[in-house]
Amino acid sequence: xxxxxxxxxxxxxxxxxxxxxxxxxxxxxxxxxxxxxxxxxxxxxxxxxxxxxxxxxxxxxxxxxxxxxxxxxxxxxxxxxxxxxxxxxxxxxxxxxxxxxxxxxxxxxxxxxxxxxxxxxxxxxxxxxxxxxxxxxxxxxxxxxxxxxxxxxxxxxxxxxxxxxxxxxxxxx
Amino acid sequence: xxxxxxxxxxxxxxxxxxxxxxxxxxxxxxxxxxxxxxxxxxxxxxxxxxxxxxxxxxxxxxxxxxxxxxxxxxxxxxxxxxxxxxxxxxxxxxxxxxxxxxxxxxxxxxxxxxxxxxxxxxxxxxxxxxxxxxxxxxxxxxxxxxxxxxxxxxxxxxxxxxxxxxxxxxxxxxxxxxxxxxxxxxx
Numbered sequence: 635x636x637x638x639x640x641x642x643x644x645x646x647x648x649x650x651x652x653x654x655x656x657x658x659x660x661x662x663x664x665x666x667x668x669x670x671x672x673x674x675x676x677x678x679x680x681x682x683x684x685x686x687x688x689x690x691x692x693x694x695x696x697x698x699x700x701x702x703x704x705x706x707x708x709x710x711x712x713x714x715x716x717x718x719x720x721x722x723x724x725x726x727x728x729x730x731x732x733x734x735x736x737x738x739x740x741x742x743x744x745x746x747x748x749x750x751x752x753x754x755x756x757x758x759x760x761x762x763x764x765x766x767x768x769x770x771x772x773x774x775x776x777x778x779x780x781x782x783x784x785x786x787x788x789x790x791x792x793x794x795x796x797x798x799x800x801x802x803x804x805x806x807x
Numbered sequence: 808x809x810x811x812x813x814x815x816x817x818x819x820x821x822x823x824x825x826x827x828x829x830x831x832x833x834x835x836x837x838x839x840x841x842x843x844x845x846x847x848x849x850x851x852x853x854x855x856x857x858x859x860x861x862x863x864x865x866x867x868x869x870x871x872x873x874x875x876x877x878x879x880x881x882x883x884x885x886x887x888x889x890x891x892x893x894x895x896x897x898x899x900x901x902x903x904x905x906x907x908x909x910x911x912x913x914x915x916x917x918x919x920x921x922x923x924x925x926x927x928x929x930x931x932x933x934x935x936x937x938x939x940x941x942x943x944x945x946x947x948x949x950x951x952x953x954x955x956x957x958x959x960x961x962x963x964x965x966x967x968x969x970x971x972x973x974x975x976x977x978x979x980x981x982x983x984x985x986x987x988x989x990x991x992x993x994x
């Protein structure tokens with residue numbers, strides 16, 4: 635028996651109805667969006683179901699869409715079924731003002747560091763995470779660098795030594 | 808009779824420093840004698856983080872052979888080394904680590920920034936990269952290039968040798984040197 639995208643889609647709609655939206659297939663991979671309150675319930679269902687068996691979290695990251703008012707941040711979960719070798723992608727949207735999303739660490743241990751990274755770069759606040767602090771950047775950093783909020787070249791930076799580039803100027807040390 | 812086979816006939820020796828010589832003695836200043844000894848027995852500490860480190864490996868290998876300059880002995884403990892060679896991109900998170908390595912070195916110590924990234928941040932004009940290691944530690948010689956060829960690294964090394972050979976023995980106790988270290992917050 636092979637697990638088809640149509641079947642997964644059918645099971646999800648039977649279980650969650652209208653909550654599962656924007657269902658589409660890209661390059662043979664199923665994509666769908668769920669409300670952010672339901673992210674754990676949907677993942678638990680995909681995990682526990684004897685036929686679906688999505689028991690591996692391949693990747694967890696975020697995307698910033700500055701133009702989508704009220705749902706600027708998309709948290710993306712890549713799930714994998716080892717037995718059937720089927721992948722799917724689940725998205726959860728949240729506003730940038732209140733970027734709270736339930737943590738997946740109870741379900742997948744692997745989510746721990748991936749959520750820390752997502753917090754580090756996008757500032758998604760994973761509610762219930764055991765240790766939500768910066769993982770890659772310096773601890774003193776007070777912004778989220780992967781958000782599309784910054785000009786490509788920041789003219790106000792003071793740590794760039796222009797003298798090295800023949801542009802004159804000097805930074806005081 | 809001359810020996811039929813002779814090896815190492817082209818042994819190069821360093822020049823004798825300026826001084827007074829006479830029958831059975833030679834006198835010169837401590838500065839010159841110690842400078843001569845130091846500059847030809849540098850122990851480098853390679854701090855290699857990226858592609859410049861690969862060029863450095865070529866510099867150490869047989870073709871370019873940095874050992875010709877008395878730098879045979881790489882040590883991977885800062886406490887035994889004289890020359891910190893920083894090769895590669897240093898991220899802001901790595902900054903305190905590099906600084907700690909520098910602080911663990913005993914005086915006299917020298918620092919060489921190899922490549923564009925170590926000297927100025929290079930192409931990585933971004934939030935996570937230190938824009939030149941001279942923001943955290945004082946640097947004696949900068950080697951340009953992305954990455955510099957082994958010849959350039961050797962040239963930088965010879966500049967370091969010149970600096971060491973000419974350095975006054977009192978320099979490390981001078982107010983100017985202390986002021987330099989203080990400007991980096993090093994006591």
